Amino acid sequence: xxxxxxxxxxxxxxxxxxxxxxxxxxxxxxxxxxxxxxxxxxxxxxxxxxxxxxxxxxxxxxxxxxxxxxxxxxxxxxxxxxxxxxxxxxxxxxxxxxxxxxxxxxxxxxxxxxxxxxxxxxxxxxxxxxxxxxxxxxxxxxxxxxxxxxxxxxxxxxxxxxxxxxxxxxxxxxxxxxxxxxxxxxxxxxxxxxxxxxxxxxxxxxxxxxxxxxxxxxxxxxxxxxxxxxxxxxxxxxxxxxxxxxxxxxxxxxxxxxxxxxxxxxxxxxxxxxxxxxxxxxxxxxxxxxxxxxxxxxxxxxxxxxxxxxxxxxxxxxxxxxxxxxxxxxxxxxxxxxxxxxxxxxxxxxxxx
Numbered sequence: 001x002x003x004x005x006x007x008x009x010x011x012x013x014x015x016x017x018x019x020x021x022x023x024x025x026x027x028x029x030x031x032x033x034x035x036x037x038x039x040x041x042x043x044x045x046x047x048x049x050x051x052x053x054x055x056x057x058x059x060x061x062x063x064x065x066x067x068x069x070x071x072x073x074x075x076x077x078x079x080x081x082x083x084x085x086x087x088x089x090x091x092x093x094x095x096x097x098x099x100x101x102x103x104x105x106x107x108x109x110x111x112x113x114x115x116x117x118x119x120x121x122x123x124x125x126x127x128x129x130x131x132x133x134x135x136x137x138x139x140x141x142x143x144x145x146x147x148x149x150x151x152x153x154x155x156x157x158x159x160x161x162x163x164x165x166x167x168x169x170x171x172x173x174x175x176x177x178x179x180x181x182x183x184x185x186x187x188x189x190x191x192x193x194x195x196x197x198x199x200x201x202x203x204x205x206x207x208x209x210x211x212x213x214x215x216x217x218x219x220x221x222x223x224x225x226x227x228x229x230x231x232x233x234x235x236x237x238x239x240x241x242x243x244x245x246x247x248x249x250x251x252x253x254x255x256x257x258x259x260x261x262x263x264x265x266x267x268x269x270x271x272x273x274x275x276x277x278x279x280x281x282x283x284x285x286x287x288x289x290x291x292x293x294x295x296x297x298x299x300x301x302x303x304x305x306x307x308x309x310x311x312x313x314x315x316x317x318x319x320x321x322x323x324x325x326x327x328x329x330x331x332x333x334x335x336x337x338x339x340x341x342x343x344x345x346x347x348x349x350x351x352x353x
Contacts, residue, residue, distance in 0.1 A: 009134035016082020017129055019074045020090040026071030028097025030064045031247060032105050037061025038243045055239070080202040084195055084266035085273070085284065086132035088259050092121040092291045095251045099298055102247050113301040120294025127287030131280045133272050137203060140212070144200045145219040153269045160189045160261075164233075176240065180249055183241035187234050188257035192265040194230035197223045199270075252295035259288070 037060035044054065055061045071094075078087045096118045103110035138144050147153065167186045176182045200223040204214035214220050241250045266272050273281050 009136075012081040012137075013086060013132060013134060016078045016080075016087055017090065019078035019081070020087045021093060023071045023074035023078060024091055024093035025097055026067050026074065027091070028094035029101060030068035030071060031094070031098040031242070031251060032101040033064030033067055034061055034239075035064075035102075035106060035242055035247055037064055038239065042243065055243075076198055076202055079195070079199040080206045083133055083135035083270065083272045084199060085263055086128065088195065088262045088266075089128045089288055089291055090125055091255055091259060092125055092295065095255055095295055095298065096121055098247060098251050106247065108247060111301040114298050117294045117296070117298030117301065120297060121291050122294075124287045124290030124292075124294060127290065128284055131283040131287065133276050133280070135270065135272060137206070140207065141200065141204050141214045141217045141219045141223070144203060144223070145217075147269050148196070148200070148223075150269075153265070156265055156268050157193060160193055160265075164189050168237075172237075177244055180241065180245045180253060183237045183244065184250060184254045184257060186237040187241065187254055188261055190230050190233050190237075191258045192261035194227060194234060195262045196265050196269055197226040197230065199266075201227055249299060252299040255295055256292050259291075263288070 037058040038055050040060060041055035041058040075087070099110055099114060099118065102108040138147075148157075164186055167182055167189075171179075171182045172186070201220065204217075204220045204223070208214050238250075238254075241254070263272075
């Protein structure tokens with residue numbers, strides 16, 4: 001590799017890193033603003049976690065949405081310049097931002113060990129940046145299409161879609177409200193495909209700006225449609241996850257799963273690690289493990305989110321009782337006929353508190 005080419009690739013990587021850091025700041029803040037909006041909407045209507053869409057009328061949620069879009073645009077541009085192996089792990093910085101803001105705004109306490117978790121995330125991210133691969137940019141969408149249609153990546157994409165459909169159609173209605181891995185799993189699996197398609201669209205835009213028009217290729221529009229579909233699916237299930245579970249749980253688990261799957265997908269499709277030395281690859285893996293350790297520590301030291309008052313005081317579903325009276329007649333009574341709603345509510349509160 002010539003000196004000029006190496007310098008150009010380093011400059012591209014640096015642009016990608018800076019954009020990824022800016023993206024993480026905006027996305028981390030958006031988690032908190034959207035969470036506040038979801039809480040406000042849930043107080044006056046159906047929560048997003050149970051299929052409600054009242055948050056669409058909440059201005060605070062839209063502010064968070066705009067903030068997230070700005071962050072995603074910066075992230076989108078970062079993928080034009082740097083490989084996914086470098087850009088995606090830097091999303092850990094958004095966890096730090098959301099954890100700190102949640103401490104002050106959502107009153108989700110960040111303990112001292114949580115600060116250690118943040119430091120581990122920063123150290124791990126630094127290691128990844130220092131040993132990131134320098135990726136050659138494809139010269140046309142046709143080249144990206146060839147990478148996307150190679151048997152290994154087609155197998156990954158088919159497996160990702162199959163797992164997502166099982167989670168959405170079978171697991172989500174049954175376990176979505178009790179198991180955080182369902183909603184977050186959908187976001188993460190679909191997210192890995194989102195990054196690959198967004199990177200393809202980003203490279204197409206970059207080449208078009210440089211004078212090599214890619215709009216005439218049908219592959220460009222296929223990548224664009226896949227990107228839009230995946231993003232919509234991600235946002236829907238991310239809203240459900242944020243509304244149902246504590247932000248301190250959603251952020252690190254989502255980051256760990258999403259980053260792992262994205263690195264795997266990128267390594268299969270773009271062959272990011274080809275040409276790198278074993279020591280560089282080992283350093284990147286160690287950096288990623290350090291970041292995962294930081295997110296785990298950060299998650300384990302956060303206080304659980306208390307149940308909402310609405311959940312505590314919702315009366316239990318009425319049960320039907322059959323009674324045989326002394327004269328042999330059979331009567332049917334509902335539970336609400338035997339016990340008052342106030343009594344049921346008190347019993348439920350005492351049971352959970």
